[in-house]
Amino acid sequence: MAEQTQIRIDYGRDIEREIAHLQESIAQHTSLVSRYPSRWLALSLLMGDEEIHSRVKELVGEKNEILQQVQESVERLRGIYGEELEIVIADRRYGFINGLVREVVERAPGERRTLSDKLDRIVTHRVLGIPIFLVAMWLVFKMTTEIPGPYMDWLDSLISGPVARWLVTLLRFMGLGGSWVESLLVDGVLAGVGGVLVFTPVLFSLYFFLALLEDSGYMARAAFVMDRLMRALGLHGKSFLPMLLGFGCTVPAIYATRTLENQKDRVLTGLLAPMMSCGARLPVYTVFAVAFMGRYAGRFIFALYLLGIIWAILTGLLLRRTLFKAERAAPFILELPPYRLPTLRGILIHIWERSSLFFKKASTIIVAVSIVLWLLLNLPWGVGDPQDSLFGKASSAVAPLLAPAGFGRWEATGALMTGFLAKEVVVGTLSQVYLGEESEPPEASSSILQDLQEIGVGFWEATIETCRELINLIPGVHLGGEGDEQEGEDTALVQALRRDFTPLEAAAFCVFVLLYVPCAVTVAAQRQEYGTRWALFSVLYQVLLAWIMSVLVYQGGKLLHLG
Amino acid sequence: MMPLSMVASGETVRLIAVRGGRGICFRLAELGLVPGATFQVIQGSGQGPLILAFGETRLALGRGMAHKIYVESFMRGGQECQNN
Structure with missing residues (x-):
């Protein structure tokens, strides 16, 4: 000292x-x-x-x-x-x-502040403020759904190609070729974790734009602009920040409610934040959108995000009139920092902080889930049809509950059950369930040099594709690449899904994924912040809401002859 | 003396008193808004939150809170500081 x-x-x-x-x-x-x-x-x-x-x-x-x-x-x-x-x-x-x-402190005569004030005059303008905010949000959304496509394809071919080949070669070298260890590592861990890691580009770009908004100082203005709207919902302008963070990951959103001064505001915001569709849910929508929605994929995903927001608003209104009656939102006071040009370093630190959470999940929960899932799929030992495995039996037992929503089959039910732990594993489970048996061990023939070349060329092509899409972005609306380069696991999964789901069932499934508990970590965070009772309330409310809404979507769609 | 919520944009005022609970008073004091402090109202009259310029700091303040803060025009104002 x-x-x-x-x-x-x-x-x-x-x-x-x-x-x-x-x-x-x-x-x-x-x-x-x-x-x-x-x-x-x-x-x-x-x-x-x-x-x-x-x-x-x-x-x-x-x-x-x-x-x-x-x-x-x-x-x-x-x-x-x-x-x-x-x-x-x-x-x-x-x-x-x-x-x-x-x-x-010696300062140049207040130049940054005056520029900042000039910007504020436009950005926080009573009339212009909200349109500017909406345009900013739309851009962020577009960028995060469209830029990463080619890199996702590249990562996918990297994992199902060279990485799988190396793993198989290594195992054969150790004399474990064709053994249960190979099955565990290739069909279990690599299929599960790989299926999740493919989505890192989406998360990177989402976190990049969130960091850009935060570091530039715009986030505080957004809270200011949204204060009036949030107030109409009985919420607080500051509640808006956690909600926005919720689009990245629900867990930091829950912790961000600490910035609110009043405990009731905190709890209410923490109950609504999970309805903001987090980054982990996006991969699920993407797979289904690519499989079923064709050129409406982008609009389908956008509609899901919107549905989450609408339910957050309705839930907010409902709770203000019932459980949080007569609780007025605490006074709004917020510092508006001067606008700053974000530094690359600052943004990278933010991206790292958020994605390290994701990697931690991938390396712990998701690996564990993949292994347990593989075990349950292969027990009793030597089981042929996955439906006869322990996992298949447990899922089949729960499946009838989901029948009114159209997807009451053991595969879909099982994926939703593992999804309680983390939404990242839903896609992984689907690939394990649908493809675990089909995926033939990759040939361990090509040399390391060839593999490295393939990886490098693939990355370069992805970059070119992304640049092209960035230019495309200005007039048109379409998601992902041309679809001509997609090969390997993702398309195999897409094909499997097309065989097993109708488009209407797929939509109902995505609605369920949107609305039910985001992940076990979120529940833990809610418990820590608001106590066990509120955490339980949140879980029950969300599961019930997810069930009701997906049933409504399915039955409503059937009435309209969409199924 | 008038509530802050009545002040027009661009005016500079001096804080006289905060008619509010301990929480609000303390929260404002934490940010440096104590009786006697002067600041400019950047975005004022009308609806929705206000923006204040307080030295180098810009504060967004809810309208409900602004009703409870009493200020006087800085240009003409006297020196006395009262409190509740």
Whole structure:
């Protein structure tokens, strides 16, 4: 501890006297001194910090001279200053900060701020604000669904081609060729984890744009612009930030509700955030959209996102009128930082923070799920038809519940069941269930050199394809590449899905995926933030809503003869 | 003296008092908005939240909160600071 560099603010003779007085009493208790700096503790107590008060009670007992002294000090000081102590202390602190800033900061005459203010005049404009915001959102959405397509194809061919070949070669070299270990690693882990890793480009670009919005300072403006709209829902402008983050990943969205001051606002926002379709759900929609929606794929996905938003709004209105009645949203106060040109470094750090969470999931939950799933699919040992396996039996038992929604078959049910753990595994489960048996062990013939060449050329082609799509983006609407280069697992899965689902069932399935529990980690986060009861409420509400909505979609579609 | 919500855009005002709970007072004080502080209203009258310029800081403030903050015009204003 560099003692001499510690900042010490002089709060004036009267307050300093009380602080010194309190510090003496605090010094008597080693349990306090060993935990907290005594000056800080004295100040916190004087400012009425409730948490510190209860900590002190815990450590030195309900009845002790310190708390009594604090009360006396506060009374005395209120007599002297005639106003709340925390305001006097804040005033002193700001005085100190202003002095310090004046001494050490040299600035060019406020240029960035004036430019920032000019931008704000347009971006936060009462009329223009919302259209600008909507255009920004639309662009982000377009970019994240269209740019990554070619890279996804490339990754897919990389995993099902060279990587699978290397793995098989390695296993044969170790004398494990054709054994159950090969089946576990190739059909289980590689199929499951690979199926998920293919979607990293989507997540990268989503996180890139979210980081761009955050780092440029626009996110705070978006909250400002949305405040009036959110208020109509009984929410808070600040609730908007967690919701927006929810499009990336629900877990940070839940934690972001901490920025709200009022516990009820936090819980309500945390109950709505899961309905913002997270990045992990996008792969599921993409596979089904590619399989069934043809040139309407983009619009289909957009409609799903919209459905999530609509249900968040309806749920918000509903809860404000029932469980959160008469709870007014806390006052809105938010700092608008100056606009900054985001640095590449900053954006990369943000992308890394978010995607490392994804990789952590991929390397833990998803590997575990893949292995367990492989086991359940192969037990009792040597089972031929996957439907007779343990997994098939368990899924078949639950499947009738989903029959009204059209996809009450064991494969789809099983994928949704594993999806409780993480939406990333839904596609993985589908590929394991549909393709696990079909995928023939890849030939281990080509040399490393050929493989590396293939990887490099593939990446280059993907980059060219992306550039072409970026240019395409300006007038047209269409998702993914031309579809001519797609080969391997993804198309095999798409074909399998086409055999097993009708388009209407596919739509109902996607609606279910959109609305039910995002992942186990989200539930854990909700439990940690809002308590077990709210977490359970959230799970029940979402499962029920997902079931009702997908049944409505399926039955409604059948009535309209869409099935 | 008038509520902040009545101040027109572009005017500079001095904060006199906050008629609100401890929570609001403290939250504002934390941001440096204590009685006597002067700031400019960048986006004011009308509906929806306000934007204040407070030194280098820009604050967005809900209208409900602005009703509870009393200010006086900085140009003509006197020196006395009262509080609730």
